[in-house]
Amino acid sequence: MATKIRMKAENVNFYYGAHHVLKGINLEIRNNAVTAIIGPSGCGKSTFIRLLNRMHEIVPNARLEGRILLDGKDVVGSDVDAVDLRKRVGMVFQKPNPFPKSIFENIAYGLQINGVRNKALIEERVVDSLKKAALWGEIKGRLHDSALRLSGGQQQRLCIARCLAIEPEVILFDEPCASLDPISTKKIEDLILELEKDYTIVIVTHNMQQAARVSDYTGFFLMGELIEFDQTEIIFKAPRDKRTEDYITGRFG
Amino acid sequence: MSKHFHEELQDLNDGILKMGTLVEELIDQAVTALKNRDVAMARLVIERDSQIDDLELVIDELCLDLVARHQPMAVDLRFIMTGMRLNGELERVADLAVDVAERVLEIADAPLLKPLVETPRLALVAQRMVKTAIDSFITRDSALARSVILMDSEADKLKDSIQNELIYDYIVKDGAVAPRAVPLILAARHLERVCDHATYIAEDVIYMVKAEVVKHHPERL
Numbered sequence: 001m002a003t004k005i006r007m008k009a010e011n012v013n014f015y016y017g018a019h020h021v022l023k024g025i026n027l028e029i030r031n032n033a034v035t036a037i038i039g040p041s042g043c044g045k046s047t048f049i050r051l052l053n054r055m056h057e058i059v060p061n062a063r064l065e066g067r068i069l070l071d072g073k074d075v076v077g078s079d080v081d082a083v084d085l086r087k088r089v090g091m092v093f094q095k096p097n098p099f100p101k102s103i104f105e106n107i108a109y110g111l112q113i114n115g116v117r118n119k120a121l122i123e124e125r126v127v128d129s130l131k132k133a134a135l136w137g138e139i140k141g142r143l144h145d146s147a148l149r150l151s152g153g154q155q156q157r158l159c160i161a162r163c164l165a166i167e168p169e170v171i172l173f174d175e176p177c178a179s180l181d182p183i184s185t186k187k188i189e190d191l192i193l194e195l196e197k198d199y200t201i202v203i204v205t206h207n208m209q210q211a212a213r214v215s216d217y218t219g220f221f222l223m224g225e226l227i228e229f230d231q232t233e234i235i236f237k238a239p240r241d242k243r244t245e246d247y248i249t250g251r252f253g
Numbered sequence: 254m255s256k257h258f259h260e261e262l263q264d265l266n267d268g269i270l271k272m273g274t275l276v277e278e279l280i281d282q283a284v285t286a287l288k289n290r291d292v293a294m295a296r297l298v299i300e301r302d303s304q305i306d307d308l309e310l311v312i313d314e315l316c317l318d319l320v321a322r323h324q325p326m327a328v329d330l331r332f333i334m335t336g337m338r339l340n341g342e343l344e345r346v347a348d349l350a351v352d353v354a355e356r357v358l359e360i361a362d363a364p365l366l367k368p369l370v371e372t373p374r375l376a377l378v379a380q381r382m383v384k385t386a387i388d389s390f391i392t393r394d395s396a397l398a399r400s401v402i403l404m405d406s407e408a409d410k411l412k413d414s415i416q417n418e419l420i421y422d423y424i425v426k427d428g429a430v431a432p433r434a435v436p437l438i439l440a441a442r443h444l445e446r447v448c449d450h451a452t453y454i455a456e457d458v459i460y461m462v463k464a465e466v467v468k469h470h471p472e473r474l
Binding site for chain 1: 258324325326327328329330331464
């Protein structure tokens with residue numbers, strides 16, 4: 001298992017106005033590993049991963065204290081461009097959100113707005129991303145069909161391909177299977193395990209079995225605090241904190 | 254009708270308790286049969302084994318259902334896995350009680366080779382270890398489980414002593430006594446194996462309670 005730390009949250013406190021959403025979070029995200037964030041609704045887990053690529057900055061009255069480090073460098077400083085950061089730290093959302101364009105254009109668009117003009121290179125990246133997202137075999141004959149005609153699971157893999165085309169280093173998944181059936185879910189989970197070899201992955205999930213299946217490390221959040229963080233097998237077999245145990249065994253509340 | 258998860262966990266607890274009670278009774282009857290060379294009691298032990306076999310299947314099914322339907326985690330996962338293992342260990346203890354009963358049938362017709370002195374002591378240790386191991390599971394008491402493991406060396410010593418006496422003081426001196434001596438050696442061996450299974454149960458209970466693996470690691474006790 002990889003041990004190099006790719007991202008790190010240091011003494012992170014986060015506020016929406018007066019509401020203290022994240023309290024003193026310290027968490028390390030390791031390279032070429034899947035880190036799962038679990039916890040009940042409203043515990044701050046989605047807020048936390050949004051900090052990792054500064055998505056919180058689009059919310060008014062939000063305030064961050066502490067440091068978010070990528071390869072040891074603070075990503076929140078005014079000298080760091082948020083767009084550049086989001087190229088390095090990509091995100092896949094709960095609901096598949098393809099553009100109302102063709103499959104090809106969905107992936108090519110991100111490259112084009114990043115200044116890639118070479119058509120051959122764009123085509124190569126589109127095909128490569130679709131292959132990496134395990135979608136190529138299903139859609140290779142209809143790259144110019146509308147992305148909206150794909151199934152929910154295919155749309156989600158297209159969004160993953162779109163993310164991969166920008167060549168990120170870290171991929172954040174926010175409940176990526178919440179709207180998918182079990183077969184599509186399995187495809188996404190298999191894909192995450194495949195992507196782990198080349199990327200650093202953080203996944204927020206309500207589905208504890210999913211966290212147990214795909215992740216190497218798991219953090220349990222409760223009411224804005226990181227209660228426990230450890231190797232996934234420890235969290236699910238023998239957690240150290242009673243609150244973690246109560247949550248994962250369904251005794252919570 | 255489906256039940257709540259925690260009711261089913263209680264069913265598993267009750268099932269193991271029932272299994273434990275039956276197994277304790279069976280060992281008690283087997284030991285009594287051995288001490289008194291009581292053929293009727295020995296036959297009763299052999300007959301009752303099927304009750305335990307049936308219960309083993311019921312508990313196995315319950316454990317599989319719990320895992321399949323609820324995907325248990327953490328303390329619940331450890332409890333169910335331990336329940337499954339205890340179920341198997343207790344069934345093996347019942348089989349060993351049957352083995353002791355079969356030895357009783359073998360020695361019933363001839364005069365007893367020698368008065369049984371250490372065998373009843375070994376039987377007592379075996380009964381105490383099984384009872385304490387089951388109690389440690391029911392009360393989730395890892396210290397009690399640890400005490401079971403520490404009793405095992407006494408059982409080993411008693412078995413060795415019984416075996417050496419029968420071999421060197423009887424069989425070596427007069428080979429003709431072997432048909433009366435060998436069943437006594439085997440009975441001691443069966444009782445010592447009962448103690449081993451009680452030890453395995455205790456090791457599993459420590460894992461269940463503390464998530465610490467002491468199996469094959471005596472230094473962690």
